[in-house]
Amino acid sequence: MSLRTAGRGAFAFIFVAVLVDSIGFGIILPVLPRLIMQLTGVSVDRAAVYGGWLSFVYALLQFFCAPVLGNLSDRFGRRPVLLFALLALGCDYLVMGFAPVIAWLFVGRMVAGVAGASFTPAYAYVADITAPARRAQNFGLMGAAFGVGFIVGPAIGGLLGAFGPRAPFFTAGAIALANTAFGYFALPESLPRESRRPFHWARANPLGTLLQMLEFPPVSWLLGALLLWQLAHQVLPSTWAFYTISKFHWSSAEVGYSLAFVGLVMAVAQGVLTRVLIPWIGGERRAAAAGMAAALIAYIGYAFATEGWMMYFVSLTTFLFALTYPSMNALASQQIPANAQGELQGAVAGLYSLSSIIGPPLMTQVFGHFSARSAGVYFPGAAFLTAALLTVGSALLFARAMRFAPQRAPAPSSNTPGV
Numbered sequence: 001m002s003l004r005t006a007g008r009g010a011f012a013f014i015f016v017a018v019l020v021d022s023i024g025f026g027i028i029l030p031v032l033p034r035l036i037m038q039l040t041g042v043s044v045d046r047a048a049v050y051g052g053w054l055s056f057v058y059a060l061l062q063f064f065c066a067p068v069l070g071n072l073s074d075r076f077g078r079r080p081v082l083l084f085a086l087l088a089l090g091c092d093y094l095v096m097g098f099a100p101v102i103a104w105l106f107v108g109r110m111v112a113g114v115a116g117a118s119f120t121p122a123y124a125y126v127a128d129i130t131a132p133a134r135r136a137q138n139f140g141l142m143g144a145a146f147g148v149g150f151i152v153g154p155a156i157g158g159l160l161g162a163f164g165p166r167a168p169f170f171t172a173g174a175i176a177l178a179n180t181a182f183g184y185f186a187l188p189e190s191l192p193r194e195s196r197r198p199f200h201w202a203r204a205n206p207l208g209t210l211l212q213m214l215e216f217p218p219v220s221w222l223l224g225a226l227l228l229w230q231l232a233h234q235v236l237p238s239t240w241a242f243y244t245i246s247k248f249h250w251s252s253a254e255v256g257y258s259l260a261f262v263g264l265v266m267a268v269a270q271g272v273l274t275r276v277l278i279p280w281i282g283g284e285r286r287a288a289a290a291g292m293a294a295a296l297i298a299y300i301g302y303a304f305a306t307e308g309w310m311m312y313f314v315s316l317t318t319f320l321f322a323l324t325y326p327s328m329n330a331l332a333s334q335q336i337p338a339n340a341q342g343e344l345q346g347a348v349a350g351l352y353s354l355s356s357i358i359g360p361p362l363m364t365q366v367f368g369h370f371s372a373r374s375a376g377v378y379f380p381g382a383a384f385l386t387a388a389l390l391t392v393g394s395a396l397l398f399a400r401a402m403r404f405a406p407q408r409a410p411a412p413s414s415n416t417p418g419v
Contacts (some may be wrong), residue, residue, distance in 0.1 A: 018145040020179040025152020027168040030256035033163035048242035052364030059356030061113030069291035070346020073121040075199040077189045082121040091164030097169030120349040128190040136330030140274030151263035158256020221401030227351045232390035234359025248308040284327035291324030299388040303381030
């Protein structure tokens, strides 16, 4: 199927697929700390450490498998790879829901990690059907799908938590499997056969994929900036629930409502304001810089919050915070040929996995150390200050990348339609 045939309907399905995926993921966040505590009998500061290692196992396998998925999607098309990832995610939630011991949670995370994540072929799909000049906006809409999912998912998870910490896992598994079945019948292919390239193991690994990106100096520096950005961002999914339970004594429902609020802000920022703010600010470069400044304020604000309501107030910075990732991703995609968009997104996903290997254990260990009552200095917000320092490093690498990147993105070719 050609790019023109895929069109807006295909983009709408990808948006819905990512939305449903993020709902499934968001459902489990409010109850994961209590499920870990139920299975292990430890306190919340120790449960956070288990949560960090769960993320580590998932990310380690995804780090090696995500580039394979990106390259497979360049060879066989986006559709089969995307459906495989969705199916594995559904199986992961069911395994975790039935877990009688903590080891089952690790098995579930391994299942999902091997498959990678559906956003790898999903973003490549979007790149296929979108003109280069509009990719930042459409990547922003994809981010909005995650945001909307984090509005609905955590709210549902918080409510389902009243039926026990396992109920949200079964619900998430059912949602993911239903999404797989729907995609099997409704999703067209976006990559024409004539645009596909052979699969090579030398390129289908984290090192090989990243080495290919080194051919494009602006992209290599941007990927470095993205790595530190994503590493800093790991503080939110890995410690938010543990941090708010420990510091503010929130219930699962209150954790869910707070995550839903953050998701709402993210959805508005990326789904609505991205298309307005990026041109108004002056393009992707300035939008990414503004987002980094907002993130720095956010991390410091979270670290020193003394009341629960302050978490809501500080999260309003997400209106600008949310512009950074789609802007940097778009800047990178504008430097890459059409038949390597899957490889680029595989590299981006691989870096996200690398950040997820390092980030959750780092952030949860910092949180666990400074939130333990036996700590010499009790300061649970230390993990957020760590994220602030990483954001400064990301900004420095981004500035370096912009020295190499051309001032204007190349004009879209006449046979590539916009979406």
